[in-house]
Amino acid sequence: MNRPTFPILMFAIAGLIVSGCSQQSGQTQADAGKGEETTIEARVPVEIATARRAPVTQAFQGTASLEAVAVSEVVSKATGVVLQVLVEEGDSVNKGDVLARMESDRQRLALAQAKADLAKLESDFQRTQKMFERKLIANDAFDQVRFGLETQRAVVAMQELELSYTQIRAPISGVVSQRLVKEGNLVQQNQSLFRIDDFDPLEAVVAVPEREMQVIRAGQPVKMLVDAVPGVPFDGVVARVSPVVDASSGTFRVVAHFRDEQGRLRSGMFGRLSIVFDVRDEVLVVPRQALLAEDQDAAVYQIDSDGVARRQSVTLGHVGDGLAEIRDGLDSGAIVVTLGQSGLREGTKVQVLNPPAEVPGGSAAETAQLAAVAVKTEGS
Structure with missing residues (x-):
């Protein structure tokens, strides 16, 4: 006996219609959601600064240990018993002073x-x-x-x-850094008795790469920081520059002298040195962290008046001390991105995180310009 097929076919067609309507409704909602996402474009959070004019210094950064400019090992020139010791470690002595007496x-x-x-x-x-x-x-x-x-x-x-x-005298002026003898000791000829260090001045020997040989000269100023006296820069000067390059290391020796009237510097202290070989006044600079690269492809992200990031190629001058000299590509007052560049592309809209008052180095006009950009990026 044949069963009727018409009711079954009608039910199948009805199911397809309902399914199609549901898919079309879901697709319409998804398209609407995409439209809203396109309309509400997310802004990339960044921090900014202005290109400004400021003096810059070009310097070589290096490290070295401080050494006494002169060191004397005081030895006995006679054999005998030491009757009297007249100095202790840390005492300052002048050349010719009696340090000890022997029988x-x-x-x-x-x-x-x-x-x-x-x-x-x-x-x-x-x-x-x-x-x-x-x-x-x-x-x-x-x-x-x-x-x-x-x-x-x-x-x-x-x-x-x-x-x-029989009278042990200081061969140089300086400070007694070691006393190796006591009263009553029997000393032999050529036995070491004292060590004297001349701390005025102290010297630091720096190994400088050979590429800097044409710019480092005797007489150039040197700044130094030491961990023993935190936050206090010491002024020095380049005393000598070696005329030869060490073939094994590709460096040459530079000797800097430092004087400290307060006596805070000591032989053996570790110092971080900056040899200044060029100073330029009122050149256009941006924070170094604004640079996307520091080679021939140097560029920054510049923010226009609409709060949009534009990649701008620049020509660099001196780069160092947290600042980069811009010789071409930007004008004074240009707004550049200093933090958040990784999330930017050409034409990306930005949201400024640092208020204008926190942007370093801006004049009143530049601050007003930054404020306008900040307002625009927040309100869009």
């Missing part, structure tokens, strides 16, 4: 004997000279007495020198 009895006796012998020879020489003038003695006899007198004078000078060695 000197033997040297004094030897000097007294030498002087007595000298007095006898001088008396003999005077008698011999008178006899020689009267031609009572031969030339050889007179010369022998004269040579003996000169020899004894040298002996006296030697004994005086030996006696002077």
